[in-house]
Each structure stands twice: as C-alpha cells, then as structure tokens.
Amino acid sequence: MEGLMSITTSAWSETMHQVPFTAELDDRPESTPPRTLTAIIPTVGRRSLKRAVASVSRQTWPTTALVVLDRPENAASVEKLLQGLPHLLVVSPGGLGGAGARNLGVRSARTTHVAFLDDDDEWVSEKAALQMAVAGEDTVVSSRSLLVGSTSRVVPERLYHSEGDQAVPVVDYVLDRSTLRLRRHFMQTSSLLCSRDTALQVPWNQDLTRHQDWDWLARLEAAGNTLRMLPEVLVRVHQGSTGSISRSADWQASSRWLDSVGPGLSDRSRADFLTSVVARGAFASGAWNQGLRQLARGLRARPHAAAVVLAVSGMLRVGEHGS
Template identity: 30%
Template sequence: MTGRETGPLVSVIVPTFNRPAALRAAAESVNAQTYDSIQLIVVDDSTTPAETALTGLDLDAIAEIHFIRSGNPQGAAAARNRGIAAADGTYVAFLDDDDRWDLEKIEKQVEAFEAAAPDVGVVYTGQRYVDEAGRTTTIRTPTTHGWVTKQLLAGAPLAPFSTVMVRASAIEEAGTIDERFPIWEDREWYLRLSMVCQFVAVPEPLVIRKMGDHGQLSSDFARIRDVSYPLFLDTHAPLAASYGMERAFAASMARMLAVAALDTGHYKDARHASLRAIRAGPTNGTSWVYLALSLGGRFTYRLAQVLKRRLSTPQASNNTSP
C-alpha cells in the first residue's frame, strides 16, 4: 500500500447477482486500493451465496468485509440502499461488480473531500471504457461541479454509481435512492443530493468500464418510457418550476428519452421524444440532431456512434492494461 495508514472510513457498496467471477475481480479491485481504511459491503442477491466466490482470495488489505444476503431481491436500487443502511463510513462509495477502479481512486476522492469546503457532499471521477482486449476506446471527463441543481435540471451529464463517493451526512439529509425508479435512479438521486450539497469532479478517468457491459437495464426501453420518464417529470416538475426552468427541464428529459430510444432501436419513439424536446426548447441543437438520427434509422445512428467513438478515442488507446 502506498496510501495513508489511517483516514476516514470509506464504505464501498458492491451489489451482485449471480456473477461470481465479476465479484471476485471487483473485490480484488477494492483490495488493491492505495487507501487503507475501507469497509467492503457486498449486497448479495445471488442464488448461491456470493461469499463462496471470494473464498481463497487475499483481501487482507480491506479493513472490514460484510455480506448482506437477501431472500427477496428487489433490484439494484434496493440493494444499494441495504448497503447504505449497513455502512459505517464517513464516506460511501459504490462499485458495480462488472466495473473496476484505478488503484488511487479512493485515495484521490478522499483527498478531494478533505481539500474541499464542508458543504461538498459528492465527489465523482472520470471514467474510461475498454474493449474486450483491454484497449481504451473512450475517456469521459467530468465537468459538472459546484451547486449543480440547475445544471442537472437542464440536462447536464454526470456519471454512473461506480464513479461516485458521497458524504454520509449528505445521504442523511437528501435521503436514499428512490426504489420506485427501475432506471435513471442514479440521476434522480444526484438531483436530490444537489439540493443539499456541492459536487466536486475529479477529472482523471479512475473507473474502468467494459464496452457493452452496461446495456442490461438501458435496453428495457419500456420501463424507461412508461415508468422512469413520467415519474421523473412528476417528481421534479415543482423543483424545476421553482427555478423558472419548466421548459428546460421538460426538454432535457425528452432528450434523455430520445437517447434511450435511439440506443435500443425504438426510432419511432425517438422521433416523438425529439419533437417533444424541440417543442419545449426549440433553440437546443442537440434535440434537432436526435430528430435527424431518428429519421435516419438504425444505419444512420450506428454510423454516428462509430464516428463519435473514433473522434473520442484517446491517442493512448493501444494501452492494454485496464
């Protein structure tokens, strides 16, 4: 270990469901951190107890390891909330079992917290995507920071759970993850957190994600369209109105719906969502781009994705060490 011998306890929550190999790699990623004061909480919805998957691994660098078994799995949001309830740390971090962390991820986030103002409650990092050979294909650098409520209402991007560390006191104030949301529950939670604390972005891509590993939930477009989208609008329309951002909020949510539709091949829905976004905010060029892509169909959208990926591929993409 190269980090400090002592420091504020960080509770790391790893939900898992029937992926023992992925869980082993995730636990090893936590164990390899340069920060020592870590409590690992595995929230296990698996058919076979996940604890057996870690048998024989050298995880001695982790200060505490706890397993929470559920006899009634209720999804990722509920699993993370069970982990939050069991967490003892000053800070709470999340790691999806199919993601990995850079060795210094926790250390750099704790340092960012300690260097920040007391009202900072969320520190999140950049991320990089790798292909099956471990080559970096895309790097995403975070830019949204500070008091970010208005930015989020207008559609500013953030990042997935694996990039995020949250001060425990901010969770107490904002509340836990809303389990009514089958998808987009992360963004909904960030919006509530943004009302009680500031956000800090660590630009380095300290989270490693594999291309294609995160489509399971987003592929269920019906749940986005019929549950998460209307629920998000209903829940936060009053907040948007308080900022005079009703139309900007409606447009941003319609754009999110359009992207989900494009990603899953629902081009008719993408057209409807794009038009909805244009009606709410006709000067936003992105909405018009989504409309054009929806009209072009699968070939046009896939070509646009390939071009975007090539333009965003870093020069160091021949690095095969994730």
C-alpha cells in the same frame, strides 16, 4: 429479515490485516474519530464482481468491500468466486434492484463514508485516497472515468462545476445534449463517494428502473449537498455488460422519471431529454405515435440541435430493422 450479513472468519481476518483502519490526518484532534470508507457493490453474482472487489483491495486508502448479493441462491458461488479477497457479504431477500441493494449496503456499513461501485466496473488504486481527501460531511465527490469498450475514451470532456461562472444545477449538467458527443458530460454511479450520513438522509429511489444515479444526484443537491468532480481518471467503466442488477427499462420509464423531476430542471435540459432520450427511445421501440408526440413536446421548448439529431437517429434505427 431484510438482509443477512455473512462474514467468514478468514475473510474478516484478511480484511483486518490487509486493510487496517488506522488512516487518520495528523492534525485532527484526538477526539475526532478516524474517517473510514466502505465500497458498496450490488451484484447478482456476475464473474466481473471479482475484478471489482480486487480493485477495492488495491486501494491506497483503507477500504472495506461490502458486496450486496441480490440473488440469495448464488451466495455459495459468490463466496467461491471471491475466495482469497477481503470482503463482507450481505445477502438480500432478492429482487431489490440496484437502488435497493445500495440502500441496504449503506445501512449495513459501519464506516464514516461510503462509495458505490457497479460489479462490472473497477477503481484505480488512488481513487479512495484522492476522494476522501476532499470529502466533507455534505460534499459528494465524483471524478473522471475511462469508458472501456471496443474503443476507450476519458469522460467527461467537460468537468462539472458547482461554483463560479460555469456552475449549473447537476441535473442540467448531466442532461445537456448540446453536442452529439453524449459523453461530453458524465457522472456515473461508480465514481461517487459521500458520507454515510448523507446516503442515509438521501437514499436511492428504489421505485426507479432508469436514471437512478441522475435522480440521486439531483436530490442530493436539492438537500443542500455540494457536488465536486475531480479531474483525475479514477474509474474504469466497462461497457456492454449483460446481466446487470438494474431492472430492465424503456422510454416510458424515462418519461415517468422526467415528469418526477422538480422545477430545478431548465426548460432546455427538459427539451434535450424529451428529444434525445424519450422520443428517440419511443421511435427505436416502434412506438411511432408516441415518439412524434414526445418529439413535439421537446421541440416546443427548443432543444439543442444535437438532441434533435439523436431523436431522428431513433427513426433511422427502425427503418434499418424494417428493411
């Protein structure tokens, strides 16, 4: 049994009372069913989950919080943690990882649309309403985010555009390293919303240990979906969290993912990624020969200067640790 849906009577009752599924545009024909939304939240049971679910309960658009627990032994503690907050709980067999848990959540949802929320992030109360206003059957919606850490900043600095003079493939947008400010371009899981049909047709890749969101965006676009980014800051992304549901990863996983990306990726974006992510990661892990090899591959394709600087920073990290 791939997932067990757990709905306590009190939780279901609260959901129905606090989140009535009556939101419907007045000019829609009576035969058109109302659009409804589920927030899919994968977790292993971290305490930050309570903050994430609470942010869903504050949405101005009726939204169901569907928690996918990927560590079954924590079911009782999660229910205790979320006591008083409207939610549905799906318990996986365990070990699915972030992508597998999101796919299980999509299959378990019973709404027209789904959105994704990491258990250490939170939504601004208007997120669902603003995104549902522009979401279509084949339109995936993102937004700006606030990165919260030792300092806070709004990302991305440059919005993604799928049309007009600034239009580029989404994978080129997220991999661009034309500046040392790594958050100039940004599109992250907790900002994404789409129709449930779209998420069923293009599931998350469960074999990946890194770059799951970038991979999903690239495949969504390749399948003919339109990606739209709103200028509003609708997500708070908390940095430095530990114990994530995502599996551990290294530079080799990044290299394998890059090799799997199709011809839609430009040579320069590929070069940027090879130098700033793969080579830098290899250097930082002490794999000097592989780092030099990946750096040489990247340099042949002429990456941006900022990407090369980032690769060199991986060398410096090794030097600092060894001194």
